[in-house]
Amino acid sequence: MELLTLTAQFEWILGKSNYWASTVLLLIGLHAMISKNNLIKKLIGMSIFQTGIILFYVSAGAKHGAQIPIVHYGHDSHESHDKAAHAAEHAADAGQQVAEAAAPAANHAADATHTLGETLYANPLPHVLMLTAIVVGVATLGLALAMVQKVYAAYGSIEEDEVLDAIADSTADSTADNTVDSTVDRTVKGTPEA
């Protein structure tokens, strides 16, 4: 493995700052989810964790000086659409081809500030994917909050150790075999349950 110069190391850290940021968020979130005792704090950790992933995707789709991927009227729409769907690694190559494809139609877009080849299109796909992921995250958070409410209603606490103690107590209280609960049809045994 070759030795990196100091500047190259800075480049390596700063040039990928978005990935570092998302990794740090992921670790903060994971830490909170695993080590916090309070159920709500766990949920906050979960939200941070999901945000880290969203940042990862969105920043991967961002491109400096890129245009929104809307095809100008009169362009060879098929061609530019194809290219917009391309991966980041093909970006330079693809941009050049878009420029070529767009050249005959340049008079239609005379007011465009740059030539299309320089500006490029931002890849919209990661952002669209994250819209879905955000919706999923909201649904998960809502469901989890509802569960916290149920836990609080049942055990009067949202501190995990207290909840676990309460669960242990309630299991110890009920005499072994008679831990019959709502899943069992009361009418079967014909004895009223306490």
Next chain:
Amino acid sequence: MMDQMPTILMLAPFIGAVGLSLLAWRRPAAAMPVVFGALAITVLAAVLTLREVLANGTITYLLSGWDRLPERAEGMAVGIEYKIDAFNALVLVLIPAIALINALYLRTRLAVECAGKEILYAILYLLLVVGLCGMVITNDAFNLYVLLEISSLTSYALIGIGRRRAAHATFNYIMTGTIGASFFLLGVGYLYIQVGTLNIGDIHEALMASSELRGLASIKVAAMMIMAGLWLKMGLFPLHGWLPNAYRYAPTATGSLMAPLVTKVMVVVMLRMMVSLFGLDYLFAELNWRPVIVGIACVAILAGSFFALAQRDIRGMLCFLIVAEVGYMVGGAWLGNEAGITGAAYHVLSDACMTFCLFLAVAAIILRTGEHRLSAFRGAFRKMPVAMAAFTVGALSMVGLPPTCGFFSKWYLLIGGVEAGQWHYVACLLISSLVNAVLFFRIFEIALMKVEVEESGSFDVDALPEDPEDRWVRVPVGTIVAMIVAATAVLMIGLLNRPIASFIATWIGQAVEVAP
């Protein structure tokens, strides 16, 4: 019409769920007919799709007609693609079929266990089927994540609707499940950044085409993330913490739907990721993870079996058996030879059926006796012959005795283990089978003998209420039919071992180079 079967299969339960939420909000009586109707259409569509696949090979279905780009743009997929091959098609029949049969049992329990929430439960039930079928059918990595989350969210709610202790179990499941799904999403993100497409087939081709791409560390990390996420979701041993409590405290009908399907569908997704996305070449020739993962699977098998032996709660025991079975399948898949993967895929089918059979029988026994402990089995053969017959079939299959499907899938797993020279895996499989035998024969002993059980004092079978019609009245007819069908399925999947194994062999395909 025939062309549209893959979407009809997905849409029937979905429209059922949406229709229930819009039209029948205040009409609990509508819940079960809609569930039956939607699932029946799904099963029919799945069977027709299977027939089509058998006749004409793999079906590729482009959703809303988004065709692939022309060749000059590398032929990349634009929209979401469904892909149904031989193995998928089998699993696609299995999922709605189990849900439909389970609905026979659900029908009798819905009003008791979820009073006032019948419609909500039915909606979630149908959506879970959509999510599970979708994960199997889709050929798009991000779509797979979304459907994974749909099935997870519905299963959280289906568990959380249960008893008092269910809430905390569900909370733990949400935490673990979210971490798992997020890891999966992160892995897909790595792949997308490197390869530039989300279509599983396209990613596979890109990986096969460029050895430079295959050598990248980020692809390796993606594989790791995706596998770790799926293992969390399926409850592979050290990551199984959420599983037993979630299934034990859920409403009984949720338990008997999720226990057979959810972990197994995750195994299907893992197999597809291995075979169709990364490719066995890549996984076994370039990454040398086999010793580690088979080792983890061995620990999972032993731990699951012995924890099951330590349980006194019947459903808790079955939950730990699932943990052991997940170990079987993950280990088999990572043996890296054809027999191992065939065994894992076969075991998905057989384990789904036998777990279903056992959960139904146990639910019936618990309802009848009102006990959760092993002592519930006292005199059970006499009291409830059908439930015990189904239980026996499921139990023999778990132990792995010949006419049942458990024997054949375990056979392939054993052959795979021997061929790969993974003797510790073979040993763990055999030890686990023996532990299962001890486990179930202990129950048979309790069920057959007039013995003093545990601390509950002497017991006399003759003291039980003894009227012959009683057993039929108390176990509803629907449940009895469901148990009979499930037990028959366990036997049929065993007897049809040759065609099923050949389906799976076609799926793995001649093209796949198997690592030494």
